[in-house]
Amino acid sequence: MRTSDKHQKIIQAAIKVFARKGFFSARISDIAKEARVADGTIYLYFNNKYDILISIFEEEIGKIILQVKLAIEQEDDPRQMLEVFARHHLSLVEEKRELAEVLQMELRQSNKFMKEYRNTKFIEYVDIISAIIHKGQEMKLFRADVLPGVAKRAFFGALDEMSRLWVLSPDPTYTIAETAKQISDIFLVGVINKNTPARA
Amino acid sequence: MRTSDKHQKIIQAAIKVFARKGFFSARISDIAKEARVADGTIYLYFNNKYDILISIFEEEIGKIILQVKLAIEQEDDPRQMLEVFARHHLSLVEEKRELAEVLQMELRQSNKFMKEYRNTKFIEYVDIISAIIHKGQEMKLFRADVLPGVAKRAFFGALDEMSRLWVLSPDPTYTIAETAKQISDIFLVGVINKNTPARA
DNA sequence: CTTAAAAATGAATGACTATTCAGATTGTTG
DNA sequence: CAACAATCTGAATAGTCATTCATTTTTAAG
Numbered sequence: 001m002r003t004s005d006k007h008q009k010i011i012q013a014a015i016k017v018f019a020r021k022g023f024f025s026a027r028i029s030d031i032a033k034e035a036r037v038a039d040g041t042i043y044l045y046f047n048n049k050y051d052i053l054i055s056i057f058e059e060e061i062g063k064i065i066l067q068v069k070l071a072i073e074q075e076d077d078p079r080q081m082l083e084v085f086a087r088h089h090l091s092l093v094e095e096k097r098e099l100a101e102v103l104q105m106e107l108r109q110s111n112k113f114m115k116e117y118r119n120t121k122f123i124e125y126v127d128i129i130s131a132i133i134h135k136g137q138e139m140k141l142f143r144a145d146v147l148p149g150v151a152k153r154a155f156f157g158a159l160d161e162m163s164r165l166w167v168l169s170p171d172p173t174y175t176i177a178e179t180a181k182q183i184s185d186i187f188l189v190g191v192i193n194k195n196t197p198a199r200a
Numbered sequence: 201m202r203t204s205d206k207h208q209k210i211i212q213a214a215i216k217v218f219a220r221k222g223f224f225s226a227r228i229s230d231i232a233k234e235a236r237v238a239d240g241t242i243y244l245y246f247n248n249k250y251d252i253l254i255s256i257f258e259e260e261i262g263k264i265i266l267q268v269k270l271a272i273e274q275e276d277d278p279r280q281m282l283e284v285f286a287r288h289h290l291s292l293v294e295e296k297r298e299l300a301e302v303l304q305m306e307l308r309q310s311n312k313f314m315k316e317y318r319n320t321k322f323i324e325y326v327d328i329i330s331a332i333i334h335k336g337q338e339m340k341l342f343r344a345d346v347l348p349g350v351a352k353r354a355f356f357g358a359l360d361e362m363s364r365l366w367v368l369s370p371d372p373t374y375t376i377a378e379t380a381k382q383i384s385d386i387f388l389v390g391v392i393n394k395n396t397p398a399r400a
Numbered sequence: 401c402t403t404a405a406a407a408a409t410g411a412a413t414g415a416c417t418a419t420t421c422a423g424a425t426t427g428t429t430g
Numbered sequence: 431c432a433a434c435a436a437t438c439t440g441a442a443t444a445g446t447c448a449t450t451c452a453t454t455t456t457t458a459a460g
Contacts, residue, residue: 157361158354190390
């Protein structure tokens, strides 16, 4: 039967449960219950608990990358591209909150308990920013003395820290669009006030 | 006997073990072995495994806050203060790598498995940045339209993402001083190239 | 050198849960 | 409607470890 698609059902259940309890505290039986299947059924679709987490990373980040790349291709100004990336990244918290929680919390420390696993999808995601910065430098829009390896992390880190906050405690003080604009703005022109000389 | 100071010995051992295996995979017996005490001894000094982790957060972040505040007090220009903060934050990876790993990986997801625990020390740490930004705005050095709640997270996030990278895989491509300068620089004046008009 | 308190020990206990697999159920084919 | 295959089930297994506590060792006092 194709309509039930247990694989997908289990993945979605696992996202919910991992988001709620964290990977280690989540029980297989919790996931099974959430997915409305027997505990044993999970092992027909996944090798073990880690495998479920890895599948979430691979499959879900894969989808996100496709979407973001598509949105960025619509722009031709790197400055706009950064803002679009920012808006997409921040939107995730709103549109797929549970997935965002799992990626925020579990993805980062996955290296610690899954020694062999290299998360290439995640690298691919962050490298979208490198590409934008590189393009900006080629067009002489961005300073040449900006280190791309640092800048991409700075931009990503800024966005991600905001996501982390929102994931931990939703705060409607600033909207997504506003925050995306503000962060890309700071990144582009800085916080310095150019209208007033130093030693004001 | 005061010279042995088991409490401190256990904390230091726990930092090592948590850094190596992560909180959940770390066994109490691992920590005991590392600290050269019996398993049971740990429970004379801590209530349980979580309590060890919380003690690490409280005590070690406390020390860091003191140091950073002291260093920042030496400066009077907010722009310099940001760079000093950046250098301190990044230095942690080099000077206390194992502690940095634990804070990086476990602190962030602690809310997930310790529902009640609010990490006020961590908030206090990040708020050092708010204070700097606020001061910069008061002095009219920083733009007034910068949202302090976003800006402090953006700056902290940028730094922290670099730390995260270094913690995961030490990379001597850029030095700490260089990276600190670069990040505070981007934050202050942005990546835009002012010498060339747009549509270059 | 006692002796009592304090500190430390580590084997035993008790819970917990990922994973397995013998059997049940469901779907398919002729 | 067989008869077989594919899928699913969930109780049983097996291993792991945090925590306890009866006993031993160390320290301090008289």
